[in-house]
Amino acid sequence: MPIFDQGYQHWHGRLRSHRWAWLAIAGQGIRTQLRHRWTKMILSMAIAPALSLAAFTIIWGLCEQKAALIQPLLTLFRDLPEVFRTNPSEFRVPVWTFLLFFFFQIQRFFSMLLVLVVGPALISQDLRFNAVPLYYSRPLTRADYFLGKLGVIAGFLGAVTVLPLTLAYLLGVIFSADVTVIRDTFRLYMAGLVYSAIIIVSSGTLVLALSSLSRNSRYVGAMWVAVWIISNSLAEVFTHTLKADWSPVVSYTQNLRRLAEYLFDLPGAADRLATLLHRPPMLGLNQLVHTYPWYWSALALAGLCGASLWVLTTRVQSLDRLK
């Protein structure tokens, strides 16, 4: 009769490549943040604009179909031009553009709030709890560490931007029951994805850089508020005092907005709407659009990302830097 070893049973499997290690860091970070009341509260508030976008895309899809279901609703809008009733698909691109643009305007605010709640602790807490050696004594590179931390931001911001965008787009396409919708609006969907990526990468790298500057996440939160609100206020002051075109470039959120205008081609949509309605200029839409070149904002955000990466790589190098 064999006698089996009752001692410690060793694991003899193979460890995975570090290529996916960032996922473990991101997953752990997301789980941790989801325990916080404020995170859950902001996430649930951010659902409202997402639901609104989905509702509007469905309504618009039914409008395009001239569905009987939607006719009682249209009678409420007596001032609607005739072309809107006879050939609503002519308005497809401007309507989708404005829907997505205003959706992202609102979600940008919630994104900033989410970053404020989720971001400050990501690295500062590792510094505070001496947890950095735990990562660096594992088969992880610095890039894995940063990517994992960025993954936490991406997870939350993606949940309030990419996810509702994709769901709303699918619902819009399904309810319009017209394949040409994809041809006309896929560019806008891609613009939404690119814009979401810009928000995630720029705010993620920025808040991680700020987080690496202090062991106290409250200070980091204050720095984030300063970047978000004070830079915006500064841009307003410059706009009113200097009256220079470039004034919004000093504001982080104004730069994001300028890129949204470019990516969704807001001026093009406004022109198209004006042409269709024969009422140029209408609704003050031209005032929505900044006049300075979009690439100034792109350069400003790229510079901010570059500076953030530089701060990150110099602050979180090894124990030499942490001491």
Added chain:
Amino acid sequence: MTPIVEFEAVSKWYGNVIGLNHLTLQIPAGVTGLLGPNGAGKSTLLQLATGQLRPSQGQVRVLDQSTWNNAALNRDIGLCPEQDAFYEWMTGREFVHTCARLSGLARAAAGPQVERTIELVGMTQNADRAIRGYSKGMRQRIKLAQALVHEPRVLFLDEPLTGTDPVARRDLVEIIRGLGRQGRTVLVSSHVLYEVQAMTSTIVLLNRGRLVASGDVRSLRDLIDKHPHRIVLRSARHRELAAKLVSMPDVLGMQLNDAERSILVETRVPDDFYARLPELALQNGTPIEEVYSDDDNLEAVFKYLVNR
């Protein structure tokens, strides 16, 4: 024997302060004790060996690979740091699981492996409590678990017994000895000689960033035995006791402390001296209330080894 950990003329500076000074050292498989007083450079040595610090000079190799900027090597290395490095809100199980996933264990493999490791360090019953409520001994056990969870070939344990109660200490010592018996390389630092002696007979002695001695602990004991040991005896009739002690050939000197009713004895043969004490205490009713060694600490040993 093939060395597993090699330091070749390694120096490490922190600004003007030197952490390690031109250290050349080879550590074989099995358990090796890293001894030295506070500030000797033990933690620096371990951080260099795990690639967390870059040597200012020289080369550090583990398993024949350079440690600096070599994340892949960490698959074979486990580190139990001296400082608590936890997310306090996590439970012990969550913490070890997170470390297992960071080490590259797939989700399916991590669960059972975490259970085994937690059981090995005797934390099964407390694994679902938040770390913030752990005692020092529990923290040390869970730190050891996170270092072991990915089955590393080489383990670096920085003061793993600090702050532990006798039961935890005995358990941890047994675990570490077991790891050595399994053929793993374990470098365990401590500033308490007897703790290290309980785990291994192979030791490395550091002082002020320099290598003082390395090898078998018995050779160190021999060195120490040449140094006069200082033993304190407390007795109600200490002067009478001193009179008897002075006649012993191995007693080199004595100092009387009337206030504490004690005698400080210097001897070169402590084992013989201790063996004669019971008989001495029984003779003519000179009871000995307390006996302790005045220099049974590593600081004294180093003072002797460095200044001999």
